[in-house]
Amino acid sequence: MKVAFIGLGNMGGGMAANLVKAGHEVRASDLSPEALDRAKDNGCAVFGTVQEAVADAEAVVSMLPNGAIVDAVYGADVIGHAPQGALFLDCSTIDVDTARKVTKAAESADYEMVDAPVSGGIAAANGGTLTFMVGGTDNAFARAEPILAAMGKAVIHAGASGAGQAAKICNNMLLGASMIATCETFKLAEKLGLDLQTFYDISSKASGQNWSMTSYCPVPGVGPQSPADNGYQGGFAAALMLKDLKLAMEAAASVDAIVPMGEKAASLYEAFARDGSGGMDFSGIIKTL
């Protein structure tokens, strides 16, 4: 299938390469010449503009930094420029309202579109093991699934348009709050004189158990291998967690939802990023507690 790919950054570069490996003819576009060079090395055809890349595409995949850019790129260079009937898949993490607005604009021009943000970092993008949370109609999901499957290990239909973004930011809001709660709990346990391995053995089998503890433990040497064992490098950058928490706060405000723990987590990650630690793995916030 001829697939246009817009946005060849840290995540998009690996994703486009996996589409090539799956046998697709990938037509790549990015503002960065270096990113285009890498895409070419990975087997993509490269184009200087989005309009050229999408001109002949059966599907358009985008991986862009924020909602304003997604809105602008689809509005100016994709809708009306891609062939009639092409499928659009936006894998960026953006706000729910913009996701719904762009899909509506695409549908008005007789395209189908899904929002399909990912869970998993750069390693998963390169390895083709991302999880996609997809919002869109049943028909759009059915068309999107095999394309996404070439880039991931799981493709989940979360509901109608915007549901992919909603599911992602809800999950990540809970993750951010749980991570900080887990970090402060380990620090309190340590200060109260508990051996942290012993506390892990107790709490991981009790009602304190959570993914941040048992799959991504923020304490070096305790639990499974995690960024904590590597000086809090790699993994999921605190700045990206902050981005997701801000999207969650925007979404909560737009529907009058009360999210006190999410708010607290957002303000703590904001302070953490402001102090220059945005590039550190998000579990590194334990150092501030």
Place this chain on the structure above:
Amino acid sequence: MKVAFIGLGNMGGGMAANLVKAGHEVRASDLSPEALDRAKDNGCAVFGTVQEAVADAEAVVSMLPNGAIVDAVYGADVIGHAPQGALFLDCSTIDVDTARKVTKAAESADYEMVDAPVSGGIAAANGGTLTFMVGGTDNAFARAEPILAAMGKAVIHAGASGAGQAAKICNNMLLGASMIATCETFKLAEKLGLDLQTFYDISSKASGQNWSMTSYCPVPGVGPQSPADNGYQGGFAAALMLKDLKLAMEAAASVDAIVPMGEKAASLYEAFARDGSGGMDFSGIIKTL
């Protein structure tokens, strides 16, 4: 073994009955005549004063409401009144400092003592399926283990004196924060138009997974059977969660630990209890979000 049991309330009554079932000669004491009558029906010998109950005991088990009462009862009526060499097991949930202080007083008088707070509610106390988190020396733990095993399904050595209390309040602080974060996330998901079963299916297998979601889901009809399916009745009362969170805040203050999510959870459960919902299961806080 001759075991004195002090405090035959909602929890202690069932625990004492399980000691009788295990073949111990239980010598029970409580301020409430009704509690003593029930203990008698369950096969305990009953005594009007603590001093009488402990006079001939090889072990003393206590299940009392707070640290001040534990301190007063052991100081006035147990230490020096129980036979030399008796083992003391305090199963109350109290502050770490008082637990250590009472144990120290007992040791000064040549008794051994463990702090052994429980996880599990009234049903687990009656059914003998509590989990005990035990603080004390190796020798005291070895002596305490078979007695506690008669009342529970798991007996865990958390460390030295006070470690049982520390492990419990750390775990429960994390639980309280995780429960509220889980509740607000489900409410946000709902308001954003997600189907809650679908969101559960996604997040319970992703990085938002936590015990409050997957073992005690606060949404009726979603996840395993839980108090949410029973109008938030039964389970673990919000007032008891608040008690544990207050103990955690005291402990954090005493060791200069920073616990922002625990603090937020404590203030939210305080408001919930103040509004008359202290008797509701702690997952009922979802109704306020």
